[in-house]
Amino acid sequence: MSDKMTIIELAIIPVNMKQGEKKMTRPYVFITRKLSEEILAPLKEIADVQMWNSESEAVPREVLLEEAQKADALLTMLSDKVDRELLSHSRNLKVVANLAVGYDNIDLEAASETGVIVCNTPDVLTETTADLTFALLLATARRITEAQEYVKEGQWQSWSPYLLAGADVHHKSIGIIGMGKIGQAVARRANGFGMEVLYHNRNRHLEAERELGASYRSFEQLLEQSDFVVCLTPLTEATRHLFDRDAFKLMKKSAFFINVGRGQVVDEEELIEALQQNEIAGAGLDVFYQEPIGSEHPLLKMPQVVAIPHIGSASVETRTTMMKLCCDNIMAVLHGKEPKTKVR
Numbered sequence: 196m197s198d199k200m201t202i203i204e205l206a207i208i209p210v211n212m213k214q215g216e217k218k219m220t221r222p223y224v225f226i227t228r229k230l231s232e233e234i235l236a237p238l239k240e241i242a243d244v245q246m247w248n249s250e251s252e253a254v255p256r257e258v259l260l261e262e263a264q265k266a267d268a269l270l271t272m273l274s275d276k277v278d279r280e281l282l283s284h285s286r287n288l289k290v291v292a293n294l295a296v297g298y299d300n301i302d303l304e305a306a307s308e309t310g311v312i313v314c315n316t317p318d319v320l321t322e323t324t325a326d327l328t329f330a331l332l333l334a335t336a337r338r339i340t341e342a343q344e345y346v347k348e349g350q351w352q353s354w355s356p357y358l359l360a361g362a363d364v365h366h367k368s369i370g371i372i373g374m375g376k377i378g379q380a381v382a383r384r385a386n387g388f389g390m391e392v393l394y395h396n397r398n399r400h401l402e403a404e405r406e407l408g409a410s411y412r413s414f415e416q417l418l419e420q421s422d423f424v425v426c427l428t429p430l431t432e433a434t435r436h437l438f439d440r441d442a443f444k445l446m447k448k449s450a451f452f453i454n455v456g457r458g459q460v461v462d463e464e465e466l467i468e469a470l471q472q473n474e475i476a477g478a479g480l481d482v483f484y485q486e487p488i489g490s491e492h493p494l495l496k497m498p499q500v501v502a503i504p505h506i507g508s509a510s511v512e513t514r515t516t517m518m519k520l521c522c523d524n525i526m527a528v529l530h531g532k533e534p535k536t537k538v539r
């Protein structure tokens with residue numbers, strides 16, 4: 196067994212068990228990252244739980260495959276691949292609870308063929324992710340990270356009119372690609388900044404149009420007309436590489452691209468070229484094609500790029516709620532009940 200594996204609880208005999216009574220086999224739950232004991236307490240009442248004992252390092256594929264083969268339930272991160280290979284060898288597996296609203300890391304078709312329920316964490320992260328989206332947009336437009344480095348490096352000599360002058364956000368136009376719950380929460384924040392809200396979505400969202408004054412545009416119109424293009428669309432076969440060189444060419448040269456959706460919605464090579472050729476003004480990126488990115492990544496060499504490590508929903512409050520929701524979903528399935536937030 197790897198030294199990263201923590202046996203949280205093994206074969207605890209239920210308190211009401213009589214002497215000599217045969218112990219019922221408890222379900223086995225494997226968690227792919229270290230979570231707090233407190234959050235896991237209710238789950239530990241009904242199951243044997245093990246977790247990969249690292250907060251930052253992902254569980255190796257071979258460990259995940261091995262544990263999944265024994266597990267009744269998996270609590271996974273968005274970086275864990277739950278594919279056909281894993282699902283077809285996991286004979287006892289009943290539920291995968293993914294600690295994210297996105298579930299592009301899970302093969303839903305294979306899960307449904309093997310009778311595995313997939314759960315995610317929608318709603319509870321909406322406002323937190325919208326906060327981060329807006330923070331990233333503001334940081335990119337107003338050059339906040341560049342400005343901080345400037346001060347920290349001791350370069351600040353005097354006040355000067357053009358020093359780190361960025362772009363205004365208020366009263367500009369924002370184009371939201373993906374008008375789901377997070378998209379609408381971003382639109383509410385944009386309303387507070389007096390921005391014109393444009394959106395593109397698979398389907399028209401009449402409530403967002405009515406309540407938030409959002410105007411529907413085709414993908415191309417949105418790119419042409421927005422000062423800030425905000426990508427929040429999930430990764431599907433239809434959205435993979437949606438943002439390619441042609442898309443960036445349609446954007447205003449003064450416009451910023453903000454991505455808090457998924458990295459593979461963007462052809463990253465073509466984004467780099469668009470930035471190098473000044474076809475767009477800058478980019479704020481929470482997500483990348485292949486995560487994590489190393490410190491030598493070309494996007495990190497560009498002052499007009501703000502790059503952060505996929506922290507859209509990362510507030511302590513929201514992450515705690517997401518973890519609890521995952522545990523609740525697992526417990527529901529293990530009790531033969533309907534989980535609260537089932538994807539399929």
Ligand code: DGY
Pocket residue numbers: 273294295296297298320324455456505506507508509
């Ligand atoms: C998710 O939950 O899918 C988001 O990417 C979190 O940041």
